Amino acid sequence: MNKPCNIILISAIAFALTPASALAGTLTGGATFPEQIIQEVTAVQQLAQQAEQVQEQIQMVYQQAMNLQSLPTQMWSSVSGDLNNLVNIAGQAQGLSYASQNIASQFSQTYPAGSSIGNNYGQQMQTWTTDTNGQIQSMLAQNHLQASQFASQQSALQAIQNASQSAAGRMQVLQAGNQIAGMEVNQIQQLQQEIMAGNSAMGAYEAQQVNQQQQATNNVNNLYSQAAASLGPVPTQMPSGTVLP
Numbered sequence: 001m002n003k004p005c006n007i008i009l010i011s012a013i014a015f016a017l018t019p020a021s022a023l024a025g026t027l028t029g030g031a032t033f034p035e036q037i038i039q040e041v042t043a044v045q046q047l048a049q050q051a052e053q054v055q056e057q058i059q060m061v062y063q064q065a066m067n068l069q070s071l072p073t074q075m076w077s078s079v080s081g082d083l084n085n086l087v088n089i090a091g092q093a094q095g096l097s098y099a100s101q102n103i104a105s106q107f108s109q110t111y112p113a114g115s116s117i118g119n120n121y122g123q124q125m126q127t128w129t130t131d132t133n134g135q136i137q138s139m140l141a142q143n144h145l146q147a148s149q150f151a152s153q154q155s156a157l158q159a160i161q162n163a164s165q166s167a168a169g170r171m172q173v174l175q176a177g178n179q180i181a182g183m184e185v186n187q188i189q190q191l192q193q194e195i196m197a198g199n200s201a202m203g204a205y206e207a208q209q210v211n212q213q214q215q216a217t218n219n220v221n222n223l224y225s226q227a228a229a230s231l232g233p234v235p236t237q238m239p240s241g242t243v244l245p
Helices: 002-018 031-068 075-110 111-141 153-163 166-232
Strands: none
Touching: 002 111, 002 166, 031 075, 031 166, 075 111, 075 166, 111 166
């Protein structure tokens, strides 16, 4: 926990030193970049907690079903809701990854000189998405489930409902759900670390650019003040005896 907390602290310090008006409306229209970072970090933290809770609940029912060597119909109602929640959590995690890729792309367009920061971050998010999808498909295949039936949230929820019609189908979905839940916890924790690290790097770069612009403005103002001082005070009235042309 120390590393993520340090990342947030570094970001907070960078933002505190940056004029709020200079950051307003950058990258995402309307909301400031620090606000976007806070929103993303908060969302992924909440999602990680939800994933852990769902994993614990699914694992508890799975262990009971293994002891009984089946999943009775009366136990299905207690796990079907958790499986539905798991599908929603996986979808939200994907959404956060895509949103981060969009922000990284906008960052690279806004700051061409720092585009490597945004490009690297976007690539990390894309790799995370590909890896997560690959693991889900592998776990579905291991439990003799068709990945195509779980290609979207709507089809996945329908597939879970269809599986409830037979004892074998219920066990297949439960086993897959137990494996996927554990994987999602690990993947979302990784997503959380990458989002905080990526946003911290982009935020620090943006703060640096704004501070450099502010320093340049201050230098121009100082030169103007020095030039004005060297000219001396401006006379308020014409000297006596001055003849106008």
